[in-house]
Amino acid sequence: MIQVSRHDIVIVGGGGAGLRAAIAAAEAHPDASIALVSKVYPMRSHTVSAEGGAAAVARDDDSEELHGFDTVKGSDFLGDQDVIEYFVEQAPRELALLENWGCPWSRNDDGTVSTRAFGGMTTKRTWYATDKVGFHMLHALFQHSMRFENIVRYDEFFVTELLTENGECKGVAALEIRTGEFHAILGRAVILATGGAGKIFPFTTNGTIKTGDGMALAYRAGVALKDMEFVQYHPTGLPGTGILITEAARGEGGYLRNADGDRFLVDYDYGVGNKAELGPRDMVSRAIIQEFEAGRGIDSKVGLHAALDLTHLGEAHINEKLPFVRELAKTYIGVDPVYEHIPIRPVVHYMMGGVDTDVNSATSMPGLYAAGEVACASLNGANRLGSNSLTECLVAGAVAGQNAMDFARGSSEGNVERLRGQAECESARVDALRGSAKGSEQISGLRQEMNSTMEEGCGVYRDHPSMAVAAEKAREIRQRASDLHLTDKSKVFNTEIIGAMELVNMVELAEVLAVSAAARKESRGAHTCRDFPKRDDTNFLYHTMAYQTEDGPRLDKKDVKLGHWEPQERKY
Amino acid sequence: MTEAAEMMHVEVTRFDPDQDEVPKVQEYDIPIQSDWKVLDAINYIKDEVDSSLSHRWSCRMAVCGSCGMMVNGEPKLTCKTSLADYSGSIKIEPLANFPIVRDLVVDIDGFMDKFRQVKPWILRAKERAEDMEALNEKGTFSQSPAELGAFKQFSMCINCLLCYSACPVVANEPEFIGPAAIALGHRYNLDSRDEGARERNETFRGEGTVFSCSFANECSQVCPKNVDPAAAVNQAKLGAVIDWAKGLVLPREGA
Secondary structure, X not given: OOEEEEOOEEEEOOOHHHHHHHHHHHHHOOOOOEEEEEOOOHHHOHHHHOOOOEEOOOOOOOOHHHHHHHHHHHOOOOOOHHHHHHHHHHHHHHXXXXXXXXXXXXXXXXXXXXXXXXXXXXXXXXEOOOOOHHHXXXXXXXXXXXXXXXXXXXXXEEEEEEEEEOOEEEEEEEEEOOOOOEEEEEOOEEEEOOOOOHHHOOOEOOOOOOOOHHHHHHHHOOOOEEOOOOEEEEEEEXXXXXXXXXXXXXXXXXXXXXXXXXXXXXXXXXXXXXXXXXXXXXXXXXXXXXHHHOOOOEOOOOOOEEEEEOHHHOHHHHHHHOHHHHHHHHHHHOOOOOOOOEEEEEEEEEEOOEEEOOOOOEOOOOOEEEOOOOEEOOOOOOOOOOOHHHHHHHHHHHHHHHHHHHHHHOOOOOOHHHHHHHHHHHHHHHHHHOOOOOOOEOHHXXXXXXXXXXXXXXXXXXOHHHHHHHHHHHHXXXXXXXXXXXXXXXXXXXXXXXXXXXXXXXXXXXXXXXXXXXXXXXOEOOEEEOOOOOOOHHHHOEXXXXXXXXXXXXXXXXXXXXXXXXXXXXXX | OOOOOEEEEEEEEEOOOOOOOOOEEEEEEEEEOOOOEHHHHHHHHHHHHOOOXXXXXXXXXXXXXXXXXXXXXXXXXXXXXXXXXXXXXXXXXXXXXOOEEEOOEEOOHHHHHHHHHOOOOOOXXXXXXXXXXXXXXXXXXXXXHHHHHHHHHHHOOOOOOHHHHHOHHHHHOOOOOOHHHHHHHHHHHOOXXXXXXXXXXXXXXXXXXXXXXXXXXXXXXXXXXXXXXXXXXXXXXXXXXXXXXXXXXXXXXXX
């Protein structure tokens, strides 16, 4: 028997975007009931791992116009300009609110919030709390959220399906991980805030929970995934683990060096101009790969890498501004950056693509909203600028919370018995999967195959023959994922069945990603094709829209919302 | 796997309340690599040997706080603890002083309740609409680097709960509010933007809070983030006493 609970809105995901949405809804509607459902306790959400900062205009030498243009240019003109304009306008207020709620932003001597330089940004507009910004933002949001008694948390609940009626979203079906009990958590609007899907790649900064669950939920419910081919490789991950070393290390003055000890972004023309190490991430990642190909990579037992040199910054500066970088480098690669170079290489970090949303954080399905990395509002286009995503969680999360509440107030809760019935069918499906030894595929084995397929076909540099192979292989892996071999029959905290459902989500997204990539025959932002090295605005200035069918994704196009910033050659 | 595999004997607590009366120990002999953390060994078992093993983890970079466990009897963040620190064999158990849910997973809902009791948010005397004059033209409070420095250390807690596992008071008195919750309440008491110290000090003077602490200092020794909760508890005791004394001398000022 499943348990049914009823709320005004249901938020899936308790990271930066989900918490911000919950607070926005709870604050504006003290009488409303807001469900916050997450597969982990909110403070474990991956927002916690963000390091460098959050962007919003703060200084007198800056303007929303400049922040907007930097973002448009960073997006390689695939960003939607209405979304970008709204974002840069809301950003300062959102970061100030977080300050009011206790976030320990680093300060100037006069007591104002301090800002630092970041890649692709014209001036210092990245707010920071040393180099643990995601951690401090997440904890400030979570702690602030606790004052609202109308936020009802469902910690460690795994959502398996969106519940719908007449094409409107009316809640979620969820497995309570601790008990194995099944729930229908109903609400007149639902917000997805589940983050990205970096774990479809083998080498990623992402935590193990980043399995694209919300993207898969929306895709299966008929909503388009947009621009999934655009995957951000962060230039500086630790070889081996993929642990992130923040861009703030370069923002604070760090250099990137090759095997000859040269600052290759200065000595060779990689299109970043005098931004050098503070070029945008797509360009810097390509430069590193080109250095490897030119024989100037550093070979070692941790593989080919480049060097991040902070030694000239001095111990005091590193301890004050980059203490976490020092801790991570010492703990995870045995290097003290005060004295030695940190080995780094490009690493999968962020999905520009996601659930198709607009400036209102609304999807095409009435009652369904999405915010944060799970969504693709097209703020980031083909390449996101570092420190825009934490702010995006707040801006889009707040909008989602407000709009979902407005929608909920104007719609019915639907037929509860019918929604319960839908959840019961889903419960039976999940029960049948638990401990099912009928299949022949091992979870970890299939995950590794998916990982290597994506790395080979959809890396920093791509070519269409390899992408076509990856798309075909991803399709085969998706089909095999319906034949998993499970052994754990326990209902109590069964992480095997969660892992199985996460894998099913990921293989679906891997196929969408590869198919979307194979269809884009140009180079734009993070999608860089050796066989089509130029951007092609005539034929490809559009968003890729992927819809689920039984035979795999069906692709369509959507116009980019241009505005007063005309597309131009992207050179720094 | 480029290096010759070294082997390790791993003893892991297994417990499934659907089947077991009490926790038992399961032993695994697995190949390991020299740069592995303890978590890598557990993940190896989960992926390659026994997919029914349950444990929590996510960021594997010592910031999400999920993967605390007992390693050879000591509370450790397993993603931060090198396997090389142990030779030949290792024993992994769920965090002590918490009820076991399954295998290496413990029930932390009790902590979540304690956490909320200290009101871990900025408390202001005035409602927000009447409070805007406290903010500068950018909409933020002014806070000097020194004022930030006063509480920063106590804001670094990742809620990994190693301190509850190490605490001898929690072991005997499970309702003790505990090191991380006190450190968090104290963090807000020290924040120049906050005006809620008196309210929290009232909580701190209640039963099972700061005065239950025997100052064993175990919490600070096991903290993987150098938060020093023991110092927070000690300072919070003082704050609570001063507020109480003020209440005796100046009744209107007191709690």
